[in-house]
Amino acid sequence: MPPPPPLPSPLRRHLRWSPGAQQSRTFVDARVKWIRDRGLDHAIEKEKHLQPFHALKDLLLSSSSSPSLPLATIAARRDDLRLPFRAIRFIRLFPSAFLEEFPSQSSTAAPPRPVIRPTPELLRLHDDEQCALAACCAETADRLLRLLMLAPGRRLPLRLIDRLRWDLGLPPDYPRSLLPFYPDYFQIVPSSTAAGVDSGVLDLELVCYRKDLAVSAMEQYAMRTGGYKKGMPLAFPLQFSRGFELEKKVRKWLDEWQKLPYISPYEDGSHLAPKSDLAEKWTVGVLHEVLRLLVPKKTEKENLILLGEHLGLPPGFRKVITHHAGIFYVSNKLRTQTVVLREAYRRDLLVEKHPLMGLRYQYIHLMHKGKETGSKSKDRKRKRNASRVIDDYKIKDEDEEEEEEEEEYDDEDEEEEDEDELSAASDVDTEEEESDDEDEHSNRSVARENNLPRGGASRPVRSKKTMMMRSSV
Incomplete structure (x- = not known):
């Protein structure tokens, strides 16, 4: 040479x-003072978990026989994939990208172990990425x-x-x-x-x-x-x-x-x-x-x-x-x-924007697609529960009511934890949004103290005795 x-x-x-x-x-x-740039910070934040997500996708699709792997195999490669926490917890954050399946179980065999497969939408994005790499x-x-x-x-x-x-x-x-x-x-x-x-x-x-x-x-x-x-x-x-x-x-x-x-x-x-x-x-x-x-x-x-x-x-x-x-x-x-x-x-x-960056933004959208759907379904469930309480005017025993509230707030804690794990890809928190969150949280606290319906409604829950007195009048 x-x-x-x-x-x-x-x-x-x-x-x-x-x-x-x-x-x-x-x-x-x-000394040159460091001043935060919210736009550039958001350019970093919206790619949270993107690299381990992409590495897991490549590992699944590198299989020659079929694009699937047992969960145990993925868990053993956690350090190589740079997963931020347990493999199953990471996979379940992205239901629009990864499917968790259980093989059929025979009567004498050991309990089946989950197998992870990519969704059709993830396969389509992978094919588009391969075409872009070749081009x-x-x-x-x-x-x-x-x-x-x-x-x-x-x-x-x-x-x-x-x-x-x-x-x-x-x-x-x-x-x-x-x-x-x-x-x-x-x-x-x-x-x-x-x-x-x-x-x-x-x-x-x-x-x-x-x-x-x-x-x-x-x-x-x-x-x-x-x-x-x-x-x-x-x-x-x-x-x-x-x-x-x-x-x-x-x-x-x-x-x-x-x-x-x-x-x-x-x-x-x-x-x-x-x-x-x-x-x-x-x-x-x-x-x-x-x-x-x-x-x-x-x-x-x-x-x-x-x-x-x-x-x-x-x-x-x-x-x-x-x-x-x-x-x-x-x-x-x-x-x-x-x-x-x-x-x-x-x-x-x-x-x-490089063509590969355009595809990475599509991966980010897919990552958040399942997360957004899950949040909306939880919101709809909470609204249905609140409307039933208002329509029926039904008072439960104090013990039952406290147990129900604890379960609902446990669900909220889990949702907030997931939101910390997966930062939003399109919104930057503003002071107005933070103040709205504080107002909503304070309304919920007042609602719990006064036995009000969820959502901070101002209408009190009437007891049967009060309703009978009003009807007699």
Whole structure:
């Protein structure tokens, strides 16, 4: 195999900038306050449980004989699937996607164990996803190739690619279904590190460097607008959360920093001083390009940290993410930190939606379809119970009434617990909704104290004695 092409020549011939200015550090290390962005947080929240749901779907449909598996097999793979709780509890959250069946039982056999099957709607979505993966095969290979081109060694550990598989939009079996079709792009080789060789770690290595693909998203946009040449200043698009304000000295530094020459992330930045403003702009460019290569334009912060170590980023590069709050947003939802590229979103929706993201949103809709139906049926049942009490004017013994209320509120607790497990995919809680919930809860408390019907009705339940007295009058 021929050696990879040499890195591009030093940037000084492209830069009309004095060496002293390139290597200087003018940023005042001021604290940049974190302000919550509800839209971007919701973009994270609505994908709750999507990855384990998708992994379970792939496991069911990977069976060669029939798309079904015993529950015991799924439970044994809980850690691999990253299920947040017990397998049966997770499966029953999504009745529109998974069916729980029991084989016929003979008189002498042991009790039957449940078998999990996909619903027809889940099978249809899976088929659409396979068609989309096949249609995007060349585009997916190009994005993976460009990620390898960002690495100075032109290779990345295969386990790191596995970690980024979901964000890169790779099929689950990409080493067999994608890589062999591009032998001039990729090859799997033993690790280049001594520790990796001893442990049998494998790397994904670049075979052919394509200069036509070594153009960043920032440069592509500038070329479309016209008049751009290598080394010219390019300003990153800035979007801030509502209520965010920069200190005056930080705003002044940011304006000057945006005027610095833009260094392509596909060029070598090792000659730049690690703590210079120009090196920081190159680092931001690398992180920006990585997020642009990902299908959802976001990823866990830990993924960026692990990847940055292989992309030649300077130590402490993670601070760059928090310094540039107008370019990156760090969400703390779903018990992890997720870095989002701000310019790729309008509120919680992607500006340019990849076909795979469209299908993932359909999976989210299917996940919530059964949940919404179950909530509506419970609401109808509560309304029927309340109407019977009002129509019949029937008073039960106090003990029976307390038992009935305890059962009803136990059902509500279970429903609220399920809602915590599966966050709504289309609504963001507002202050008005929260106040409405508090009013409804207070009405229910008053209703229980005054023996009123459920729902906070103001009409009292009349006793038989009261009704007889009124009739006699």
